[in-house]
Amino acid sequence: xxxxxxxxxxxxxxxxxxxxxxxxxxxxxxxxxxxxxxxxxxxxxxxxxxxxxxxxxxxxxxxxxxxxxxxxxxxxxxxxxxxxxxxxxxxxxxxxxxxxxxxxxxxxxxxxxxxxxxxxxxxxxxxxxxxxxxxxxxxxxxxxxxxxxxxxxxxxxxxxxxxxxxxxxxxxxxxxxxxxxxxxxxxxxxxxxxxxxxxxxxxxxxxxxxxxxxxxxxxxxxxxxx
Numbered sequence: 001x002x003x004x005x006x007x008x009x010x011x012x013x014x015x016x017x018x019x020x021x022x023x024x025x026x027x028x029x030x031x032x033x034x035x036x037x038x039x040x041x042x043x044x045x046x047x048x049x050x051x052x053x054x055x056x057x058x059x060x061x062x063x064x065x066x067x068x069x070x071x072x073x074x075x076x077x078x079x080x081x082x083x084x085x086x087x088x089x090x091x092x093x094x095x096x097x098x099x100x101x102x103x104x105x106x107x108x109x110x111x112x113x114x115x116x117x118x119x120x121x122x123x124x125x126x127x128x129x130x131x132x133x134x135x136x137x138x139x140x141x142x143x144x145x146x147x148x149x150x151x152x153x154x155x156x157x158x159x160x161x162x163x164x165x166x167x168x169x170x171x172x173x174x175x176x177x178x179x180x181x182x183x184x185x186x187x188x189x190x191x192x193x194x195x196x197x198x199x200x201x202x203x204x205x206x207x208x209x210x211x212x213x214x215x216x217x218x219x220x221x222x223x224x225x226x
Contacts, residue, residue, distance in 0.1 A: 002055055010057070011046050014064035019072040025064070027053055031103040033087065033096075033155050035067060044071070051096040059086050093135055093156055100156045101137070110138040112166030117159075120172070120179050129208050130183050133157060138179075140166055148225045149178035152185045159183070164224060177215035181206055181226055 008025045015023035021039075025046040028036075037046045046067070052060065062083040069077040079087075086092065101107060110117045117138040124130050137158045144164035152159050159182045165175050184202035206212060219226060 002053055002057065002060060006057055007048060007052075007060055010060040010064040011068070014061070014068040015044060018065065018068045023068075029103070031100065032153065033092075035063070037067075037071070039071070051092060051099070054095060055086065059083055088155060090135065097135075097137065097156045097158065100153065100158060101139075104139075104158075104160065106141045106143070107160055108140040108142045108163065110140065112140045112163060114168045115166045115170070115172075115175055117161060117179065120176050121183075123172070123176055124180055124183070129180060130187065133183065133186050136186065146223055149219065150182045152182045154185050154188075157186055159186070162224065171218065173211045174215045174218050177206070177209050177212060178219070178226065180209055 004026055007027060011023045011025035015021050021041075022043045023046060024043075025048055027050040028047040030036075030047075030049045030051075033049045033051045035046060035048050037044050039045075046064075048063070052063075055063075059082070062080045066077055066079050066083070117140065121130075121132070121136075121138065125132055135157045137156075139158065139160045140163045141160050142163065144166075145162055146164075148162065149165060150159055150161040159179070161175075161179065161182070165178060181202060184205035185198060187205075188198050188201040209215065216226065
């Protein structure tokens with residue numbers, strides 16, 4: 001297991017070598033796989049998701065160097081392929097998905113009061129719109145919201161659908177369309193941080209649904225964003 005000292009050294013060295021300021025870093029129990037920081041003129045403190053505690057030292061070094069370069073003004077600096085491959089690997093998911101779910105306080109079961117998300121997925125698979133993603137987990141949110149129809153963790157392959165859609169008044173095709181939209185983020189090969197390209201892929205993915213316009217009209221009429 002990578003120690004906090006290893007993590008701290010990776011960020012300390014990257015900050016000193018690339019930007020000329022001092023840095024400290026520690027692991028933090030975030031729900032999502034992310035890095036946050038606070039910075040003054042000559043120093044910075046980084047908090048890195050503890051999902052990376054098992055990461056090899058070279059992966060932590062790649063992460064530190066990329067983030068420091070971005071902070072130092074290289075905004076178009078891309079994450080190395082080795083880092084992307086590790087962050088999206090089955091190894092990361094399998095080791096951490098149970099922890100991710102336990103930290104997601106909005107999660108309920110996949111079988112709701114009126115709708116079963118696995119049945120919705122099966123309908124999409126039967127229509128040839130998507131293949132069954134390996135390691136996928138489906139959940140309803142505990143409480144309905146007036147926000148989006150669902151949310152997705154591409155890295156953990158977890159989809160949480162808005163329980164507002166768990167109603168006998170919601171047509172199955174509306175739920176299926178919303179689930180297909182979330183699945184688009186998971187099956188996309190686009191890197192996790194490239195949000196605009198991911199959205200372009202998902203938009204094209206949505207076009208395969210034969211009742212797309214009807215579903216979007218229903219969502220708009222009921223004040224739910226896709």
